[in-house]
Amino acid sequence: MTSAAKSYDIAGLKARLGGIRTEENPALVRQKSRDFYWYSPTLKRQLDAVSGDIVAFPASEAEVLAILAACHALAIPVTPRGAGTGNYGQAMPLDGGLVLDLSGLDKVLEIVPGRVRAQAGALIADIDAACAASGQELRLHPSTYRTASIGGFVAGGSGGVGSISWGGLRDLGNIVSLRIATMEATPRILELTGEEVQTVSHAYGTNGIILEVEMPLAPAYGWTEAIIGFEDFGEAAAYANALGEQDAILKKLVSVIAAPVPQSYFLRHRKYLPDGLHIVLVMLAPVARAAFESFTKRWNGRTLYRSDLVGPEEAKGLPPLYELAWNHTTLRALRVDPAITYLQTLYPFPNQLSLAEQVHARLGDEAPAHLEFVRFDGKITSFGLPLIRFTSEARLEEIVALHEDLGIPVFNPHRYTLEEGGMKQTDAAQLAFKREADPQGLLNPGKMIAWAHPDFDLGAGRTYLFLGLERHAGRAGAPGDPT
Amino acid sequence: MTSAAKSYDIAGLKARLGGIRTEENPALVRQKSRDFYWYSPTLKRQLDAVSGDIVAFPASEAEVLAILAACHALAIPVTPRGAGTGNYGQAMPLDGGLVLDLSGLDKVLEIVPGRVRAQAGALIADIDAACAASGQELRLHPSTYRTASIGGFVAGGSGGVGSISWGGLRDLGNIVSLRIATMEATPRILELTGEEVQTVSHAYGTNGIILEVEMPLAPAYGWTEAIIGFEDFGEAAAYANALGEQDAILKKLVSVIAAPVPQSYFLRHRKYLPDGLHIVLVMLAPVARAAFESFTKRWNGRTLYRSDLVGPEEAKGLPPLYELAWNHTTLRALRVDPAITYLQTLYPFPNQLSLAEQVHARLGDEAPAHLEFVRFDGKITSFGLPLIRFTSEARLEEIVALHEDLGIPVFNPHRYTLEEGGMKQTDAAQLAFKREADPQGLLNPGKMIAWAHPDFDLGAGRTYLFLGLERHAGRAGAPGDPT
Numbered sequence: 007m008t009s010a011a012k013s014y015d016i017a018g019l020k021a022r023l024g025g026i027r028t029e030e031n032p033a034l035v036r037q038k039s040r041d042f043y044w045y046s047p048t049l050k051r052q053l054d055a056v057s058g059d060i061v062a063f064p065a066s067e068a069e070v071l072a073i074l075a076a077c078h079a080l081a082i083p084v085t086p087r088g089a090g091t092g093n094y095g096q097a098m099p100l101d102g103g104l105v106l107d108l109s110g111l112d113k114v115l116e117i118v119p120g121r122v123r124a125q126a127g128a129l130i131a132d133i134d135a136a137c138a139a140s141g142q143e144l145r146l147h148p149s150t151y152r153t154a155s156i157g158g159f160v161a162g163g164s165g166g167v168g169s170i171s172w173g174g175l176r177d178l179g180n181i182v183s184l185r186i187a188t189m190e191a192t193p194r195i196l197e198l199t200g201e202e203v204q205t206v207s208h209a210y211g212t213n214g215i216i217l218e219v220e221m222p223l224a225p226a227y228g229w230t231e232a233i234i235g236f237e238d239f240g241e242a243a244a245y246a247n248a249l250g251e252q253d254a255i256l257k258k259l260v261s262v263i264a265a266p267v268p269q270s271y272f273l274r275h276r277k278y279l280p281d282g283l284h285i286v287l288v289m290l291a292p293v294a295r296a297a298f299e300s301f302t303k304r305w306n307g308r309t310l311y312r313s314d315l316v317g318p319e320e321a322k323g324l325p326p327l328y329e330l331a332w333n334h335t336t337l338r339a340l341r342v343d344p345a346i347t348y349l350q351t352l353y354p355f356p357n358q359l360s361l362a363e364q365v366h367a368r369l370g371d372e373a374p375a376h377l378e379f380v381r382f383d384g385k386i387t388s389f390g391l392p393l394i395r396f397t398s399e400a401r402l403e404e405i406v407a408l409h410e411d412l413g414i415p416v417f418n419p420h421r422y423t424l425e426e427g428g429m430k431q432t433d434a435a436q437l438a439f440k441r442e443a444d445p446q447g448l449l450n451p452g453k454m455i456a457w458a459h460p461d462f463d464l465g466a467g468r469t470y471l472f473l474g475l476e477r478h479a480g481r482a483g484a485p486g487d488p489t
Numbered sequence: 490m491t492s493a494a495k496s497y498d499i500a501g502l503k504a505r506l507g508g509i510r511t512e513e514n515p516a517l518v519r520q521k522s523r524d525f526y527w528y529s530p531t532l533k534r535q536l537d538a539v540s541g542d543i544v545a546f547p548a549s550e551a552e553v554l555a556i557l558a559a560c561h562a563l564a565i566p567v568t569p570r571g572a573g574t575g576n577y578g579q580a581m582p583l584d585g586g587l588v589l590d591l592s593g594l595d596k597v598l599e600i601v602p603g604r605v606r607a608q609a610g611a612l613i614a615d616i617d618a619a620c621a622a623s624g625q626e627l628r629l630h631p632s633t634y635r636t637a638s639i640g641g642f643v644a645g646g647s648g649g650v651g652s653i654s655w656g657g658l659r660d661l662g663n664i665v666s667l668r669i670a671t672m673e674a675t676p677r678i679l680e681l682t683g684e685e686v687q688t689v690s691h692a693y694g695t696n697g698i699i700l701e702v703e704m705p706l707a708p709a710y711g712w713t714e715a716i717i718g719f720e721d722f723g724e725a726a727a728y729a730n731a732l733g734e735q736d737a738i739l740k741k742l743v744s745v746i747a748a749p750v751p752q753s754y755f756l757r758h759r760k761y762l763p764d765g766l767h768i769v770l771v772m773l774a775p776v777a778r779a780a781f782e783s784f785t786k787r788w789n790g791r792t793l794y795r796s797d798l799v800g801p802e803e804a805k806g807l808p809p810l811y812e813l814a815w816n817h818t819t820l821r822a823l824r825v826d827p828a829i830t831y832l833q834t835l836y837p838f839p840n841q842l843s844l845a846e847q848v849h850a851r852l853g854d855e856a857p858a859h860l861e862f863v864r865f866d867g868k869i870t871s872f873g874l875p876l877i878r879f880t881s882e883a884r885l886e887e888i889v890a891l892h893e894d895l896g897i898p899v900f901n902p903h904r905y906t907l908e909e910g911g912m913k914q915t916d917a918a919q920l921a922f923k924r925e926a927d928p929q930g931l932l933n934p935g936k937m938i939a940w941a942h943p944d945f946d947l948g949a950g951r952t953y954l955f956l957g958l959e960r961h962a963g964r965a966g967a968p969g970d971p972t
Contacts, residue, residue: 119624120710120776141602141624145737173736179780180737200783222737222776225708227603251867253656254628254663254705293603293705297662300684356839384734384869 014082014103016059022076027063027110035061038087038105043095045336047347048399048420052475056098058085058105065110067187067195067217074193074215077104077448084189085450086211088127088158091150093333095422096162096210100452101474106215108157115218117142121182123220126157134226143226145172146180149334151326157216160184160207164417167289167328169380170250170260172224181207185218188443196443205439210424212450212457213440227291229258231313231327233275234302235283239264239366242284243359243377243388245305249288250379250386255298256291261331263287264366264375267393271338272330274323278311285310287327332391335376339393347402350417351390351409353377358387361414371395373405390414423470425455430464432456497565497586499542505559510546510593518544521570521588526578528819530830531882531903535958539581541568541588548593550670550678550700557676557698560587560931567672568933569694571610571641574633576816578905579645579693583935584957589698591640598701600625604665606703609640617709626709628655629663632817634809640699643667643690647900650772650811652863653733653743655707664690668701671926679926688922693907695933695940696923710774712741714796714810716758717785718766722747722849725767726842726860726871728788732771733862733869738781739774744814746770747849747858750876754821755813757806761794768793770810815874818859822876830885833900834873834892836860841870844897854878856888873897906953908938913947915939 020028029035036057043049059082064070077084083103090097099105111125114136122144124133131152134143146168148154154163160181165174172180183199184206195217198206206214236242239262246262249255263286268279279285286307290298295314302309313321330338339346353361366375373392380389394405399420406416421427424436437456440449447457452472455462462470503511512518519540526532542565547553560567566586573580582588594608597619605627607616614635617626629651631637637646643664648657655663666682667689678700681689689697719725722745729745732738746769751762762768769790773781778797785792796804813821822829836844849858856875863872877888882903889899904910907919920939923932930940935955938945945953 120708120774171736177737178735178784179739179777182776182779200779201786202783222739222774225603248867252661253654253864253867254660256662256705291603291705293665294662296665296683301661303684381736384731384736386867 014059015080016082019060019076019080019082019104022079023062023073026069026073027065029061029063030059032057035059035105038090038107039099041090041092041095041097043093043098043422045093045333045340045347046420047396048402049095049422053095053098053100053422056095056100056475057102058099059102061105061107063107063110067111070106070108070111070215070217071187071193073104073106074187074189075191078189078191078193078446081446081448083448083451084215086157086161086215088155088161089129089150089153091148091154091158092162093419094162094427096453097158098422099450100422100472101477103448109155111217120223121220122223123218124156125218126216127155130154130156130159137223138226141226142223144168145222145224146175149328149332151328156219156221160219161209161211161216164208165380166332167259168224169378170257171381173381175207176204178204180222182220182222184216184220186214186216186443188214189449190443190445205435208424208428209433209436210450210453212424212444212454213436214443215449227293229289230292230295231311232288232290232298232309233278233311233327234286234288234307235280235310236286236307237283239284239375240359240363241305242286243362245302245307246286246377246379247359247386247388248305249286249301252297252301255294255301257289259287259289259328259331260379261287261335262375262377262379263330263335267335267339267374267376268330271335271342273342274325275311275330280310283308283310287331289327332378335391336393345396347394347396348376348419349373349390349392349394349406349409350419351392352382352415352417353388353390354413354415355382355385355387361412362388362390365390365409365412365414366392368408369405421469422453423455423472424453425464426470432464497542498563499565502543502559502563502565502587505562506545506556509552509556510548512544512546513542515540518542518588521573521590522582524573524575524578524580526576526581526905528576528816528823528830529903530879531885532578532905536578536581536583536905539578539583539958540585541582542585544588544590546590546593550594553589553591553594553698553700554670554676556587556589557670557672558674561672561674561676561929564929564931566931566934567698569640569644569698571638571644572612572633572636574631574637574641575645576902577645577910579936580641581905582933583905583955584960586931592638594700603706604703605706606701607639608701609699610638613637613639613642620706621709624709625706627651628705628707629658632811632815634811639702639704643702644692644694644699647691648863649815651707651741652861653740654864656864658690659687663705665703665705667699667703669697669699669926671697672932673926673928688918691907691911692916692919693933693936695907695927695937696919697926697932710776712772713775713778714794715771715773715781715792716761716794716810717769717771717790718763718793719769719790720766722767722858723842723846724788725769726845728785728790729769729860729862730842730869730871731788732769732784735780735784738777738784740772742770742772742811742814743862744770744818745858745860745862746813746818750818750822750857750859751813754818754825756825757808758794758813763793766791766793770814772810815861818874819876828879830877830879831902832856832873832875832877832889832892833902834875835865835898835900836871836873837896837898838865838868838870844895845871845873848873848892848895848897849875851891852888904952905936906938906955907936908947909953915947
């Protein structure tokens with residue numbers, strides 16, 4: 007299979023890499039060439055056959071630089087990979103070449119009050135474990151807390167658990183600094199701070215390889231978990247919004263999930279979830295418990311579950327609440343019903359509640375509501391991660407269009423490019439930085455439309471198709487090829 | 490002088506108090522009967538002669554209870570007092586009687602992650618000093634940080650430094666619990682949590698004596714202080730508002746002070762303050778410095794001062810930045826120009842910027858602008874503490890009316906009652922609690938209109954005059970009586 011694909015000089019590459027650990031076994035390479043793209047039936051169809059030619063596992067920064075130099079010399083694409091927990095195909099090598107698995111760069115380098123510095127491959131949970139001794143933890147993490155790497159989060163994530171207090175990764179200050187390597191004949195190392203970090207964060211590794219990440223920390227009080235139930239979805243959403251606006255009740259998560267999703271898919275919490283109730287998931291600081299109880303009483307919310315009120319044995323059998331939220335909501339639904347997919351939307355302030363009600367009234371059970379409340383530009387508003395009962399890609403596109411027609415931006419998780427999965431526009435700073443840091447366009451090819459196809463009309467409603475994708479997907483085997 | 494005032498059985502009281510320390514020297518009693526009411530020319534005229542008959546200095550909770558029981562038995566009013574740093578006459582005994590000086594109850598009782606418990610008389614700065622060992626500090630403090638007591642802050646304050654991140658004391662969760670004593674034949678001790686704390690917080694001690702306070706803590710990173718200058722006031726205000734909305738830049742203070750106030754009154758910072766520049770005072774977490782610099786550059790703000798960039802010798806000569814903000818702005822102006830007074834207003838979201846510009850364009854140099862940005866109901870907005878170049882009480886009332894006509898609520902600091910200094914309405918929960926906890930109306934008489942005069946029409950625009958005030962002010966000597 008790989009023999010037909012020798013467009014890259016992998017043998018020459020290996021000769022240059024000396025003792026650096028690599029892997030060419032096709033099944034393993036294929037495994038290291040995917041992420042959670044299969045949440046999307048569209049991406050599953052498009053990307054299922056994607057595979058790199060070789061995976062490298064550097065154990066040090068020096069090894070990363072050696073790999074980059076060698077790949078640059080041989081014009082071999084490099085697609086960096088953290089833990090592969092993305093959903094947009096961020097870490098998938100559309101044009102083949104080398105997958106740069108950064109999981110070996112996993113050291114937590116420095117912890118001081120308010121700040122941690124770690125290598126890109128360090129797992130988020132491991133960083134928090136290291137920070138616990140000083141009573142600290144990361145401000146933000148994805149629902150894949152236990153498996154995701156910090157570099158992958160910065161390169162391909164946007165926020166998540168914690169965004170109700172701190173906003174998103176796009177906000178100035180949520181990434182303190184980045185140490186990156188450029189993709190040049192002699193790779194340079196750059197330290198980016200302030201606004202500069204935004205040129206490389208959420209660029210899917212297209213314009214620099216993140217080596218180290220410096221992140222702000224928040225106090226680690228432990229979090230009290232609560233599930234509050236409402237008979238009316240609008241009430242649940244309004245309560246969650248108002249709870250978000252309670253400035254003195256410190257929170258890490260405020261999610262609203264419409265019935266029957268919790269009852270159908272949150273199996274280990276099932277006994278706390280009476281039929282018909284729409285639920286709000288809350289992680290709050292223990293110091294705020296009494297305030298939270300008073301607040302919830304004002305809204306006549308029904309407390310269905312509180313982590314501090316169940317016994318330790320019972321608690322042990324339950325996943326943490328953030329593993330019911332954000333994209334873990336989708337994951338739990340998918341595990342029960344493989345026909346489920348989802349969207350990621352933003353209900354803009356100040357119309358978040360009416361927009362959410364409107365769109366879900368329109369779509370009914372085809373798209374059960376899932377709201378994630380966050381701070382966004384200083385206000386509380388809500389992302390939507392509605393589940394979609396998938397019927398066809400055409401219908402999925404109709405649902406996307408329905409949102410956009412209502413003024414609800416969609417961060418389309420059925421697209422693998424930065425532009426189409428984001429704000430439908432090219433990030434000029436990211437593009438300019440790619441010209442400087444990856445002049446040959448070898449980093450994660452096919453993800454930045456503006457690089458490969460600057461004239462592509464993002465407003466025309468056509469889906470971008472990276473040319474290399476077909477070419478290289480073919481090399482890795484036909485769709486459905488068993489691995 | 491005091492001999493004419495024997496409407497209370499002070500001798501009988503002393504006999505009951507046994508070894509509890511008291512003070513009857515008129516000059517000392519008078520001193521302990523005042524706060525910073527003299528910021529207001531109106532209050533100065535009305536309250537200047539106010540004095541209690543005796544001051545008690547309990548050294549323990551048991552002594553407080555003994556004093557309350559004795560005063561209850563003899564129907565002697567009790568006005569509690571922390572450090573006397575209020576500006577609304579909160580701690581002034583309008584009806585004479587006993588001043589309960591709580592400064593002897595100054596123990597910090599418990600510090601755990603996220604929470605501190607202290608006696609009511611503990612100074613805020615002392616609490617923070619005790620919390621520093623665990624890397625923690627109080628979320629909120631008044632600009633009188635170094636002199637104010639925590640009990641006084643809870644009983645008579647509203648927020649201040651820290652409100653840009655945490656909202657105000659009125660917000661559920663900014664006071665964890667209160668331990669209070671009732672004013673009954675046998676005083677009861679009550680522990681209030683959640684919503685209950687709001688019955689006693691900001692009630693000026695009219696419905697219970699606060700014995701202990703449990704407050705949430707925030708991390709103590711130390712704060713970088715910055716002064717940013719703008720040539721245009723509207724730009725300065727818009728920058729401050731947008732900085733407030735930067736969710737990832739952790740801040741403790743964002744104040745805007747219009748020229749020429751800083752140049753005229755901030756004498757020790759004078760050399761950093763070029764003529765004509767409107768300034769923004771910022772306290773930010775050190776981890777956010779680079780983000781803050783990038784953000785400020787976007788707005789073309791001129792960095793006039795940064796605490797981390799001056800030498801330690803120079804820094805030592807400067808007061809902390811919060812002592813230029815909130816009511817310390819007023820204090821610094823008053824020290825230079827005794828004809829200055831001020832207002833306290835709220836510019837409601839989302840019109841805060843246009844309302845502030847509008848009112849200050851209308852008033853010109855008669856009321857130089859001073860904005861304090863805060864979180865309020867989950868949004869960033871601004872309080873106003875404009876300086877007022879005082880000419881007459883009538884003109885002051887006109888200026889108040891001008892604000893109110895524009896839809897800008899005024900928390901009138903020229904009124905000594907809860908209702909008139911607050912939201913112009915009776916707090917039903919506070920009144921109900923007073924019926925229960927102080928059935929004879931002996932606690933801080935004259936401050937809650939609804940108690941003494943339930944039919945008073947707060948909407949009629951008349952100023953409330955407590956009857957006891959005239960009677961007892963007379964006892965303490967005529968206005969201007971030397972002490």
